[in-house]
Amino acid sequence: MFPAFSRLLHWTMAAMILTMLCIGVAMVVSLGDYHVLLAIHRPLGIAVLILAVVRLVNRLVNPPPPFPATMSQRERRVATASELAMYGLMLALPLIGWGMLSAARYPIVLFGSVHLPFILPHSAVLYAGLRKVHTILAYGFFATFMAHVGAILFHTLVVRDGMLKRMASWKIGRSVSS
Amino acid sequence: MKNAGERQPLGIGGAVLRLAVIGVVLVVVAGGFAYLGGWLTPRDLTPARFVDAFERANGVHAGFRRNHAKGLGVSGFFESNGNGTRFSKAVVFQPGRVPVLGRFSLSGGMPRVADSADAVRGLGLQFSLPDGEAWRTAMVNLPVFPFRTPEAFYEQLVASRPDPTTGKPDPAALKAFLERHPETAQALAVVKSQPVASGFENTTFHGLNAFRVISSSGESTPVRWLLTPMQPFEAASDASAARDTNYLFDALIAHLGRQPLRWQLVVVIGQPRDPTHDATIVWPADRERVVVGTLTLDRAEAEETSTATDLNFDPLVLPAGIAPSDDPLLSARSAVYARSFTRREGETKQPSAIGAADVRKEK
Numbered sequence: 001m002f003p004a005f006s007r008l009l010h011w012t013m014a015a016m017i018l019t020m021l022c023i024g025v026a027m028v029v030s031l032g033d034y035h036v037l038l039a040i041h042r043p044l045g046i047a048v049l050i051l052a053v054v055r056l057v058n059r060l061v062n063p064p065p066p067f068p069a070t071m072s073q074r075e076r077r078v079a080t081a082s083e084l085a086m087y088g089l090m091l092a093l094p095l096i097g098w099g100m101l102s103a104a105r106y107p108i109v110l111f112g113s114v115h116l117p118f119i120l121p122h123s124a125v126l127y128a129g130l131r132k133v134h135t136i137l138a139y140g141f142f143a144t145f146m147a148h149v150g151a152i153l154f155h156t157l158v159v160r161d162g163m164l165k166r167m168a169s170w171k172i173g174r175s176v177s178s
Numbered sequence: 179m180k181n182a183g184e185r186q187p188l189g190i191g192g193a194v195l196r197l198a199v200i201g202v203v204l205v206v207v208a209g210g211f212a213y214l215g216g217w218l219t220p221r222d223l224t225p226a227r228f229v230d231a232f233e234r235a236n237g238v239h240a241g242f243r244r245n246h247a248k249g250l251g252v253s254g255f256f257e258s259n260g261n262g263t264r265f266s267k268a269v270v271f272q273p274g275r276v277p278v279l280g281r282f283s284l285s286g287g288m289p290r291v292a293d294s295a296d297a298v299r300g301l302g303l304q305f306s307l308p309d310g311e312a313w314r315t316a317m318v319n320l321p322v323f324p325f326r327t328p329e330a331f332y333e334q335l336v337a338s339r340p341d342p343t344t345g346k347p348d349p350a351a352l353k354a355f356l357e358r359h360p361e362t363a364q365a366l367a368v369v370k371s372q373p374v375a376s377g378f379e380n381t382t383f384h385g386l387n388a389f390r391v392i393s394s395s396g397e398s399t400p401v402r403w404l405l406t407p408m409q410p411f412e413a414a415s416d417a418s419a420a421r422d423t424n425y426l427f428d429a430l431i432a433h434l435g436r437q438p439l440r441w442q443l444v445v446v447i448g449q450p451r452d453p454t455h456d457a458t459i460v461w462p463a464d465r466e467r468v469v470v471g472t473l474t475l476d477r478a479e480a481e482e483t484s485t486a487t488d489l490n491f492d493p494l495v496l497p498a499g500i501a502p503s504d505d506p507l508l509s510a511r512s513a514v515y516a517r518s519f520t521r522r523e524g525e526t527k528q529p530s531a532i533g534a535a536d537v538r539k540e541k
Contacts, residue, residue, distance in 0.1 A: 034516075
């Protein structure tokens with residue numbers, strides 16, 4: 001089982017990241033809610049960035065439990081790659097968002113008069129490029145998230161190796177002996 | 179599953195059922211995501227469709243704003259007299275001077291359209307505040323906005339699309355639009371009742387939408403704002419007279435070459451029951467007007483080099499102390515400007531109608 005703090009981080013960030021992805025796709029097609037959604041998207045994204053750093057440090061301090069025996073070598077490689085991808089994305093997406101707003105010289109307001117400094121020079125080319133990458137990576141993150149959920153459910157419900165239990169902060173059924 | 183450790187192997191039926199459950203969970207999550215992203219409601223009005231409508235009306239002019247395409251960068255400063263601190267905690271209203279970047283423009287998506295007295299004149303401004311905050315406002319010379327909602331604006335854009343056979347908008351479609359939208363007809367009557375000024379330098383610019391200002395004690399007041407020129411008013415001469423293509427911009431550059439141009443920033447204080455959600459209506463004339471400072475513009479700069487070119491004059495870039503009202507146009511303007519900005523920033527820039535050489539020549 002993952003340590004308690006790791007589990008807390010995992011579920012908090014899962015909720016935040018899914019919310020961020022949903023706000024992201026919703027705000028770009030919204031007229032009436034655009035401003036409100038954007039006003040949530042910015043500080044929530046920065047919160048994800050901060051928690052991602054905390055989580056990376058936590059992973060070094062509190063290493064994850066070994067993979068269950070039911071996972072093949074190939075499956076373990078895929079799982080490790082997808083974890084790496086998700087760590088990379090939860091760091092990269094907020095940084096790219098911050099960078100693209102900087103390049104466009106949009107004030108990066110968190111709340112009230114609290115705002116972040118610009119981290120890139122004012123540049124149309126930088127903005128346009130990063131804006132595209134932000135979208136592509138966000139869809140990539142959603143795809144990785146779906147694969148992650150699918151794989152965990154497959155292991156938990158079909159292979160029945162108690163995969164979800166490693167991360168669950170609640171009791172699942174009568175549970176498998178470990 | 180009776181007990182830990184003695185699970186029965188899953189039969190084919192059980193495995194299929196469990197796989198189906200997983201499939202349903204994934205489809206529901208993906209479906210929700212697709213719904214939020216608008217894929218299931220392709221007929222809804224989105225910022226992208228709005229910008230598409232501008233492109234259909236005007237053509238795509240790579241690198242230019244989809245509306246207010248023709249413009250000229252300017253810069254100067256704002257000197258606050260401190261009167262605004264009475265109703266807003268915004269740093270911009272504290273006594274002192276802040277740098278301002280701006281852009282004069284003509285409405286429409288044609289970057290090389292000939293200047294005319296009838297074209298709506300725009301002024302986008304960014305006040306850069308000492309604490310790093312910014313205030314942007316995109317103003318026009320209309321006292322009211324002709325459309326109450328983004329949907330009505332879109333409807334008008336579609337109705338005014340040029341007919342492929344005549345190359346001109348269909349008058350019947352425009353008439354039908356006005357019949358459906360009496361508020362637009364009323365607003366246009368207000369617009370027509372105001373004389374047009376001879377140039378940019380003696381034009382009054384209006385903030386269009388109502389906003390709210392927040393005082394240091396947290397009190398919220400509905401306001402509108404406008405810039406009244408300190409250059410004397412002179413009515414525009416006959417619009418049909420033959421004029422140079424860029425006569426308005428050339429005159430502006432010439433004025434700026436001679437002396438700085440100044441406007442008073444006036445905040446109109448609304449009463450609690452004044453409508454803030456409807457930009458087509460004027461507030462009663464007796465509302466208190468507070469002069470909060472003076473805007474001085476002293477430098478013209480062609481779009482090739484002006485920082486204003488790659489700036490989105492999003493009316494919802496506001497400092498703490500100024501907040502949006504319930505006007506539905508505000509969020510829509512923000513969303514559509516952002517989409518237009520993203521499109522043009524990714525395109526190869528074409529030379530503007532008023533180039534650096536024109537700015538030097540007129541000076």
